[in-house]
Amino acid sequence: MKYLIFFVVPTLLLAGFTLRPEPKADTPERPNIILILTDDQGHGDLGYHGNPLIHTPVLDSLARHSVRLTEFYVSPVCAPTRASLMTGRYGLRTGVYDTYAGGATMAAEEQTIAELLKTAGYRTGVFGKWHLGDNYPYRPNDQGFDEALVHAAGGLEQPGDRYENFSRKGQSYFNPLLEHNGKVVQAEGYCSDVFTDAAIDFVQTGGDQPFFLYLAFNAPHTPLEVPEEAYERYRDMPYPFDTFAIQGSNEFERMKPKDIEAARKVYAMVSNIDENVGRLRQALKSAGVADNTLLIFLTDNGPQHIRYKSGFYGRKGSVYEGGIRVPSFWHFPKKFGNPRDVPGIAAHIDVLPTLAELTGTTPEATLDGRSFLPALTAKVAAVAGGRTLFFQWQRGYPRGFHNMAVRTDSFKLVGKYRFEKAPDDFELFDLRTDPFETKDLSEQYPEVVQQLSERFLDWQAEMKVAPALLRDHPVALHTPEGYPVRLNRNDWKGPATKLWDSPMGHGYWTVEVPESGSYDFELFFHEGLPGHGSLNLKVGTEQREVIVRDSITQRFSFDDLLLRAGQYRLDAWFHCFWPEGAKGTYGPYDVMVKQKD
Structure with missing residues (x-):
């Protein structure tokens, strides 16, 4: 990993010297855990999901050899997803309601996966995008991570980022200014490579102590900056949008030349991630820890641009399937057995409780999620049903039924993001028979619309009085x-x-x-x-x-x-x-x- 210290303050970072308790004799075997999260990579941005244009051999192989949760959901945008992923609680409950304007700071008292696993003796590291608070006491090092190499705010080259990155339009993904355990450092190389180098160093330098590694790539989020060698594969890529296999989407989005060029760059960025995941997996083998490592791959929301979406409707920011349904691969053959598809609805809020059950740890807070470990270990054939998931996002605090969704085992209620329409402008889909949301059943099942809309209002009312949402996070x-x-x-x-x-x-x-x-x-x-x-x-x-x-x-x-x-x-x-x-x-x-x- 190459980076130069930009300034140094000779004070030891306390998080790096936290005393770790010895595991109890009855503690379950503690696997290493790697959570890989990519930014704005949609469900369709994988060869494994039917995209014939993208080159992702490593991720496709990972998918083929993993337990695949086929109905896995996240929030429509990144910071709420990350808050839920880290805490097992809805983002609104943690104080996170947006991606900027003060809405992307998670309450300091929230217990993260890193803090939870440290109680079982894990060392912890995060590399890439944090986006839950840039200042004390909200930084990753304040929230349980021993080692942190991250960029500021929501992305490189955004206004909240270091000005040295913001000012280098078109080049900020190369040699970016980052923060390493609170110190500003000058990195050398392409950002995804830099974060992977740091992750590999973390894997190789920990001895026998189990680790939790959170590798949160900021790619393929805009700006679409990519190494020339990765782009070369796609430079002349045709995009046959008239005949492309858009399976069932009820709105075909015709791509303009700028959309095709954006797809080329996104695919190049994803191919670079694919190569980096391959490097990380090789490092696990070289370190002799691959067999005892759980490797999880997720993305944080749907695609920002028009491109192949596995047939799903909607994109980033939307509560339709294209905005919130993402890949979810869990690779741990030693514990989970043969690769297979696992049906049933699951979400970002379920990751922490699942890891807690796997490691024998006990979360401090009351969680919104629940463990799906029995489905991973094949004790049951599907994720347990009988639950309701809720989604909502606009700029600012949640309002009415705008851009909301309620998901049950069969039905999904959607409130359209149209402020000029009546607030009860709903659509209802049966996703068991219509996964691409093509047939609105709201007039056919008005009682289901009424029931799910009432559940949503109850949930929203609870979120609006969450203590972390009611107060500022100074x-x-x-x-x-x-x-x-x-x-x-x-x-x-x-x-x-x-x-x-x-x-x-x-x-x-x-x-x-x-x-x-x-x-x-x-x-x-x-x-x-x-x-x-x-x-x-x-x-x-x-x-x-x-x-x-x-x-x-x-x-x-x-x-x-x-x-x-x-x-x-x-x-x-x-x-x-x-x-x-x-x-x-x-x-x-x-x-x-x-x-x-």
Whole structure:
């Protein structure tokens, strides 16, 4: 693994030296566990699922030799999926309701898979995309991971990412700036290769101690940046969209040239992931731990772009099958026996309870998910039925029946994402006979619509009063290691946060001042200032303002703010007076905060 330390603070990271209890004599055998999660890779982005254009030999082989959960669900977008995956609880219950604008910070008190497995003596590592909080106490190292090499915010080159990545449009996936156990480091290589190198190092350096490895690729999420050698395979790939086997979708999406080019790049990114999974599997064999390692492969939601979707309707962000139904392969022949398809509905919330039962650990919280280990071990032929799964996502907090779904053993109720329609504009599908959601049965079974819509309202009402959703999750203006705190655009709140990639975007952060004292603030405006005006910083009732006539300088400091311990709203903005065409409010790209000794 190649990366250079960008800055170093000589303080040992406490998470790396956590005391681990010795396993009890009656503890079940503890397998190593690898959870691989890809970003925006849809159900159809695998050769195994009938895509004749994509080259995924390693993942196809993994699928053929695994227990395959054929009806596995996640959330429509990434951060809610990751919160549910890590905790066994609906994302809303953990405080995660969106991907940005302050909605992607998971409550610090949530117990993650990493924290759970550490109680059984596991060492833990995460490599890739975290997207559940960039600052203390929400970072992966604060949430149970001994080793963490991750990018910031929701993705490389997004406005919440380090500016050094954001500013390198088209190249941020190569040699990115990352965070290694809280320290900023300069990586060398393509991001998926870098994260896999780190994962292999983690596997090879742990001795006999069991490990939990969370390899969360940020690919094939946009921007679609891929190594030339991977793209070469698909450069001239035709996409026969008129004759392509779209099995049963009730809306054929004609691909334009830009969609075909996007598919080429996505397939190249997935092929690169495929090769990296192959490298990781070879490392397991070389280390002699392959037979005692459970390898799980999932994706976080459906595809963002138009392309082959195994016939399912909808894409990322949608609660139709194409948005929330994903591959789920569980490879552990030593424990699970012969490869096979396992029917029955299962979801991201079930992963933690399943791993808990496998390892003999006991979660602290009340879970929304349930273990499907009996189905994996062939004690039963299918995932246990008789349950109801719920899905909803819009920008911001859940509202009414918009973009929601309720899934039972047979039926699926969908509330359309159409704000101009009546809130009871439902569709009902029998997925046992119509997996591609082509026949709306809502008029035929009004009693089922009524029953499932009432269940949904009960669930939504429960989620809306979840303690973690009702309160803010403040960023602490310090870290245990003494590093400066970076407030980024992914976490700010307010109506102008939708302009997060614009200089005129602005918002506020909820912050926690840990102790009374003096604090220094640096505001970074990546495009400089548009003219003359006032520069402002406000933390609670403490406010500073200066008149600025310099439009070239990018960094501005407010030093020695005397703050009392407590929770506050932090605002930072520039109000432009002149010239006329530039009048308005502008937000900084980020704010750096350092607590003085």
